[in-house]
Amino acid sequence: MTHSGSDAIGETTSAWRPTLAHLRAMAGGALLALVAVLGRRPDLLVMATPLLAIAIWTTWSRPTGEPVVGERLGHNSVREGEATSWHVDVSSADGGEDIVAELAVPSFSTIEPASGALCAANQPDGVRLSFTVRSTRWGRRTLGPSRVMVTGAWAGFRWTSLGQPAKPITTLPMPAVFDAKAPAVQPVGLVGLTRSTRPGDGSEFASVRPFQSGDRLRRIHWPRSLRTGTLYVTSTWSDQDSHVVLFIDAFSDVGPTEGIDGRSSSMDVTVRAAAAIAEHHLHRGDRVSMQVVGSRGVLRVPPATGRSHLRRVLDVLAGIEPATDPRDGGRVNVGALAADALVVMLSPLISPMALQRAYTLAMRGMAVIVVDTLPLGISEHDDDDPFVSLAWRIRLLERSREMRRIQQVGVAVVPWRGPGSLDQVLRDLHRRSGAPRLARR
Amino acid sequence: MNSSDLEGTVAQVRAVGRAQAVIRLVVALAPMVAVGASFAAGHQQSWWVMVAVAACSVSCAVRPETNVGLLVVVIVGWCWVVTVDDLRTPWTLVAAVALGVFHMSCAAATVGHPASPWSAPMRARWVRRSAIVIGVTALAWLAELGLTADRPGGNAALLLIALLSLTVVTLILRARAVGR
Numbered sequence: 001m002t003h004s005g006s007d008a009i010g011e012t013t014s015a016w017r018p019t020l021a022h023l024r025a026m027a028g029g030a031l032l033a034l035v036a037v038l039g040r041r042p043d044l045l046v047m048a049t050p051l052l053a054i055a056i057w058t059t060w061s062r063p064t065g066e067p068v069v070g071e072r073l074g075h076n077s078v079r080e081g082e083a084t085s086w087h088v089d090v091s092s093a094d095g096g097e098d099i100v101a102e103l104a105v106p107s108f109s110t111i112e113p114a115s116g117a118l119c120a121a122n123q124p125d126g127v128r129l130s131f132t133v134r135s136t137r138w139g140r141r142t143l144g145p146s147r148v149m150v151t152g153a154w155a156g157f158r159w160t161s162l163g164q165p166a167k168p169i170t171t172l173p174m175p176a177v178f179d180a181k182a183p184a185v186q187p188v189g190l191v192g193l194t195r196s197t198r199p200g201d202g203s204e205f206a207s208v209r210p211f212q213s214g215d216r217l218r219r220i221h222w223p224r225s226l227r228t229g230t231l232y233v234t235s236t237w238s239d240q241d242s243h244v245v246l247f248i249d250a251f252s253d254v255g256p257t258e259g260i261d262g263r264s265s266s267m268d269v270t271v272r273a274a275a276a277i278a279e280h281h282l283h284r285g286d287r288v289s290m291q292v293v294g295s296r297g298v299l300r301v302p303p304a305t306g307r308s309h310l311r312r313v314l315d316v317l318a319g320i321e322p323a324t325d326p327r328d329g330g331r332v333n334v335g336a337l338a339a340d341a342l343v344v345m346l347s348p349l350i351s352p353m354a355l356q357r358a359y360t361l362a363m364r365g366m367a368v369i370v371v372d373t374l375p376l377g378i379s380e381h382d383d384d385d386p387f388v389s390l391a392w393r394i395r396l397l398e399r400s401r402e403m404r405r406i407q408q409v410g411v412a413v414v415p416w417r418g419p420g421s422l423d424q425v426l427r428d429l430h431r432r433s434g435a436p437r438l439a440r441r
Numbered sequence: 442m443n444s445s446d447l448e449g450t451v452a453q454v455r456a457v458g459r460a461q462a463v464i465r466l467v468v469a470l471a472p473m474v475a476v477g478a479s480f481a482a483g484h485q486q487s488w489w490v491m492v493a494v495a496a497c498s499v500s501c502a503v504r505p506e507t508n509v510g511l512l513v514v515v516i517v518g519w520c521w522v523v524t525v526d527d528l529r530t531p532w533t534l535v536a537a538v539a540l541g542v543f544h545m546s547c548a549a550a551t552v553g554h555p556a557s558p559w560s561a562p563m564r565a566r567w568v569r570r571s572a573i574v575i576g577v578t579a580l581a582w583l584a585e586l587g588l589t590a591d592r593p594g595g596n597a598a599l600l601l602i603a604l605l606s607l608t609v610v611t612l613i614l615r616a617r618a619v620g621r
Contacts, residue, residue: 020506021548028514028544035522042585043533047521049581050541050574051514054548056610057570098563100553115456117554121562154570155548 014162016063022156025055058156063095067159069148073167077315080174080260083112083134088146091126096150096159098122101129103146108137108171108259122150136259138173138271138318142166172314174260175275177418204237242342243287243303246274246313249347249354251294253322255375266348267322269373273416274346278313282306289341290316294351296324342367342429346416348374349399355406362411367429369422370406370413374399454503457555460564464550465502471543472498475517475536482532483524490520498543505550514540528589534582538575545571 029051036044067090074085088101102117112132120127133143145163152158208221211231219233253267264272278288282305290313292299299316301309343361347354349372362368379392403413412425457465472494480486497513517540525532549567553559 019548019551020508020510021544021551024508024511024514024547025544028511028518031515032518035518039522041522041528042589043525043528043530044518044522046533046578046582046585047518047537047540049537049578051544052610053574053577054541054544057574059613097566098552100557102554113557115458115554115556117557119553119557119563120560121566151552154545155552 014066014159016152016157016159019151019155019158021154022055022058025051025058025154025156029055054154054156058152058154061095061153063093063150063152063157063159065092065094065096067091067093067096067148067150067161069161069164071144071146071164071167073143073169076168077170077172078135079172080138081134081136083132084169086131086133086143086146088118088129088131088148089126090122090129090148090150093122093126093150093159095152095157096122097153098151098155099127099129100149100151101131101146102149103131103133103144105133106141106143108135108139108257109141109143110134110136133169135169135171136261137257137268138171140168140170140319143169170315170318172311172318173271173275175279175314176269176272176416177276206235206237208232209235242281243289243340244277244281245303245341245343246278246288246290247343247345247347247354247357248274248290248292248299248317248320249294249345249349249351250292250299250320250322250324251326251351251353252348254348254350255378264375266350266373266375267320269375269416270346270348271317271320273371273373273421275314275317276418277344277346277422279310282310282313288313292316292320293353293357294323294325295320297321342369344369344371344422346371346373348372349403349413350374350395352402355402358406358411359409362406362409368411369425369429370411371421372403372413372415374415458558460559461550461553461555461557464546465505467542467546468505468550469495469498469502471539471546472513472517475539475543476520478532478536478539479517479521479524482521482527482530482536485524487520490516494520501543501547502550505547510544510547513543529586533585534579537578537582541574541578542571545574 029048032044032048033052036042036048070087070089070091072087072089074087078084086103088103090099090101093099098119099122100117100119103111105111105116110133112134116131118129118131120129131146135141144166146161147163148161150159208224209232211220211233215233219235221232221234224232248270250267250270253265255265256263257265257268274290278290281288285305287303287305288301288309289303290299290301297319299319301313301316304312343358343366345354345358345368347370349355349370355370358368358370379389379396382388407413412428414421414425473491476491476494480491494513494516497509497516500509501507501513517536521536545567552563
């Protein structure tokens with residue numbers, strides 16, 4: 001079944017135009033009436049009556065108003081799985097009777113109604129048609145424009161909107177469920193929630209000790225001071241934060257992706273895991289910075305903390321376009337990274353450049369964790385091409401060898417499994433951070 | 442129509458909504474009712490005509506926004522002229538209503554997306570107006586019965602009035618439809 005008004009596609013101006021239905025009523029009715037008159041067949045005139053009646057009715061009630069169409073997107077930014085609305089307001093359609101709006105659905109989105117079209121009868125004060133659009137995958141896409149058609153009586157005249165510019169919509173990744181109970185590796189900052197190894201001004205109790213010059217009066221521990229006759233104060237451990245650097249490998253995106261409701265590709269796992277790790281550390285008061293490689297544009301987030309910074313991280317993650325910038329030599333600007341930063345690299349480890357980066361950082365003495373985000377079942381049998389499965393198995397064998405080699409130089413490689421994925425490796429790094437290390441500077 | 446077009450058409454047929462399915466069923470059946478009325482009035486039948494009308498009407502049901510609908514009107518009118526001699530047969534009303542219903546449902550099928558439902562006000566308006574047109578057709582049939590009661594062979598004055606009326610109506614329609 002064709003869409004109504006298919007002949008209107010390609011029009012360059014918005015105007016009321018007669019439809020083929022009107023042409024049929026006029027030409028068919030006139031032809032039958034003419035034959036009836038010339039052939040002395042009044043019965044044929046009866047058959048022409050409905051067509052002529054409709055043709056006259058349609059022409060007499062020809063629409064005159066110039067409809068005004070306004071389109072509005074409810075939210076410019078949503079999370080994966082969340083929905084927003086697309087409103088189409090039509091007014092000033094004098095003489096128009098039926099209003100139809102159609103909205104094209106972008107990729108990784110669902111629309112309600114599923115047909116992508118809404119019909120409504122025209123009202124004197126205008127009509128609002130609302131679509132519900134649900135985004136199922138992170139990324140930046142455009143929505144619309146919608147096509148609005150207004151038809152007159154008996155669908156005899158039709159007005160088609162030219163379409164307004166599409167509106168951008170950003171779908172922020174939904175952070176995966178993540179939690180880590182392991183202590184921070186090298187907390188050195190002064191504003192986080194992590195207890196440092198140094199006493200200082202914080203909230204974590206350390207001891208009760210004799211008063212020293214410079215101690216604040218509100219720190220005086222009065223019960224003990226009164227009991228002993230000497231001033232004692234409560235000392236605390238200073239609260240500290242750590243710097244977490246997220247390296248995102250966007251050189252490749254392997255595996256099928258079906259949005260948040262279905263299977264996830266490697267890039268889906270990477271982005272959601274990065275969002276989860278960033279959210280976890282930012283809630284703990286740590287500083288988080290991020291760098292994306294393999295994607296077009298400059299995707300770099302400087303270190304900062306706080307709720308607004310999480311939004312910034314998610315925004316940059318949503319802008320990743322996998323495999324759009326293959327230029328990367330695997331070299332890292334180490335000078336831009338603090339020596340005590342914890343580097344978390346998220347990669348499917350398909351591209352050797354990611355491992356090269358991890359190796360470079362580890363050689364500089366930095367704490368590096370590589371999170372393997374290759375989806376499970378990537379080498380399963382493919383009915384369409386049996387050699388794909390074989391090729392994947394060979395590649396995975398090479399990959400496991402590369403992972404062993406990178407582990408031998410002290411880089412931890414852990415698969416992403418959600419909560420607790422990094423606990424063991426973070427504990428190991430925390431223990432190792434106190435030991436002397438050999439680093440190439 | 443290549444295979445991709447055919448697949449697209451099949452997909453659209455599957456996605457059609459209930460309201461549009463009913464409308465398009467009427468589009469497919471109404472011309473056959475009109476032709477059937479012609480055969481009943483003329484006491485003769487031609488399966489080739491019926492098959493041709495059926496093919497065209499089904500085509501209209503699938504793609505209502507084409508000129509095939511006008512072809513259906515022409516075929517039905519031609520079939521009536523060559524088949525029926527009785528000017529006062531009640532089958533005239535059946536054929537006329539069927540032709541009118543065909544046109545109205547064909548026009549209704551072009552409103553909205555095939556899968557989108559119609560709102561209640563839209564349904565009520567179309568049904569009400571269709572009933573009005575059918576009523577006007579019935580009045581025209583009654584008028585025809587009255588006019589042909591005494592002079593079944595025709596009337597020169599009536600012919601002149603009809604021609605003049607037709608010309609005036611055509612000019613007015615042309616002026617309003619094309620002149621703007």
